[in-house]
Amino acid sequence: MTSQAHITDVRVVREATIKYALEDQKYRFISTTMIDTNSPQGTASRAAALDSMQSFVPRMGRHYTNWRNYDRGPNQHRDVSMLSPYIRRRLITEKEVIAAALQEHGPKNAEKFIQEVFWRCYFKGWLERRPQIWTAYVNGLNADLLDLAENPAMREKVQAAECGTTGLECFDGWSQELVNTGYLHNHARMWFASIWIFTFGLPWRLGADFFFRYLLDGDPASNTCSWRWVAGLHTRGKTYEAQAWNISKFTEDRFSPCTSDLQTDLQSLEYQEPHGLPDVMPLRSVTQPDWTVPTAIILTEDDCSLEDVDFATDNICAAAKLTTSHLRSPRDVSEAVATFEAAALCDAARRLKVKQNVETLRADVPTNVVNWVASTGARQVVMPYVPTGPLDDWMTETRFLLQQRGIEIAEHRRDWDALVWPHATAGFFKVKKKIPEILYKSGLL
Secondary structure (H helix, E strand, C coil): CCCHHHHHHHHHHHHHHHHHHHCCHHHCCCCCCCCCCCCCCCCCCHHHHHHHHHHHHHHCCHHHHHHCCCCCCCCCCCCCCCCHHHHHCCCCCHHHHHHHHHHHHHHHHCHHHHHHHHHHHHHHHHHHHCHHHHHHHHHHHHHHHHHHHHCHHHHHHHHHHHHCCCCCHHHHHHHHHHHHHCCCCHHHHHHHHHHHHHHCCCCHHHHHHHHHHHCCCCCHHHHHHHHHHHHCCCCCCCCCCCCHHHHHHHCCCCCCCCHHHCCCCCCCHHHHCCCCCCCCCCCCCCCCCCCCCCEEEEECCCCCCHHHCCCCCCCEEEEEEEECHHHHCCCCCCHHHHHHHHHHHHHHHHHCCCCCCEEEEECCCHHHHHHHHHHHCCCEEEEECCCCCHHHHHHHHHHHHHHHCCCEEEEECCHHHHHHHHHCCCCHHHHHHHHHHHHHHCCCC
């Protein structure tokens, strides 16, 4: 458990950030945008996720291998699955998607697609093993926001980058696509992050925060680690360079920047972390449910398929959905993200095999949720595993307050995570080597 000193440290800095940087409306650069309901991510439900997966199954093999790097622009991303908003909330799981690819194409032809799915699993496991990196990101972001409040020149540059008015056509196009659709092609995300950091010289955490506030598939591990990777912090000293020829080729000349438009002599940001990466930590232990005691079920967007759990007990006394998207940032989070989360939770609640009505809670003041649990008579809360990230930060105090009232928290952590995360201690290659073994142990091979 995180120390009480750490809780206080994060809260004080956050409150200072909100007070001095966010009260002034001129610091809120972008209005929230609703997602296009005609897009593949328009409906946040398991049925929609399964339909989208089945539609893409024929392209999970050689087609994906050959064409996955092409960014064709808004509503034209036919060569990538765009399943990530569903997978992030486990409306469908990594295991289900990989199983579909294997069944249709076999392990050889589906190899590249499977590896890309494993990148998300790897990043989640990596951050679980180094939660100090998330704490450093949160504290660093709060410091960056305070600096932004006091630096008009930097504030103007960040505003132009987030509004897509920098004058660099490709970058502005991606910024506007992100805000308007809640999605960016993975290749575009890397180009965007590289230009943000190295061409425009903007703080990387502010860029990561921009993504996290608008991406429908925004995940604290994948987002934070990907930005660190581009900056040369994840694989120490190895940066990602956005190159003009590469952008032109893989956008099929939709964008054709000049080489002189982009920074080409990249200096890793590893100097910002002179002590290197923190030591790998053991995975956090999980308390298993005790179905003999009165239990409250709490659903979160971290796993919207809890019907997999056997709730064959008469001791469930209440159930609730916990909305958490607003925790992603001290700044305003896209309305589209919150709407997608709410729809996913409603769908999860409809599929939950309990007799009770599922109430709606919000992760704001922890005592509000604690009081609700206590009012139900529950002696135990069962919920999906809470990975390292903003909800885990919020849960630190909540766990403490629940325990003071004699209420334990039991979490459902999937066997799939238990197979992957122990190997996520270094670079991706270590997990990549284990993919055949993981697929075998999970019953997919």
